[in-house]
Amino acid sequence: MHHINPNKLLLSKWTSTSPQHKEKHFIVTELIRNEEETVIECVLEAVINKNQYTLAWQNLASVDEWRQGWK
Secondary structure, rough: OOOOOOOHHOOOOOEEEEEOEEEEEEEEEEEEEEEOOOEEEEEEEEOOOOEEEEHHHHHHOOOOOEOOOOO
16 A cells, blocks of 8 residues: 555656556546545546546555556
């Protein structure tokens, strides 16, 4: 498991360990917060085609699914 500070995720780079549709490299383009200003989700944008996906930021901690940085 990665130790992630959700407040520092914006503009961070990630590599999917199981790419779909040639989408391997992603960048966090937005943080979604609740009314207490706690980060609950993030928006990942695929570098290759600009498709965007919203997921719970905790999913990025899974080393089976994500690698930090572009590898």
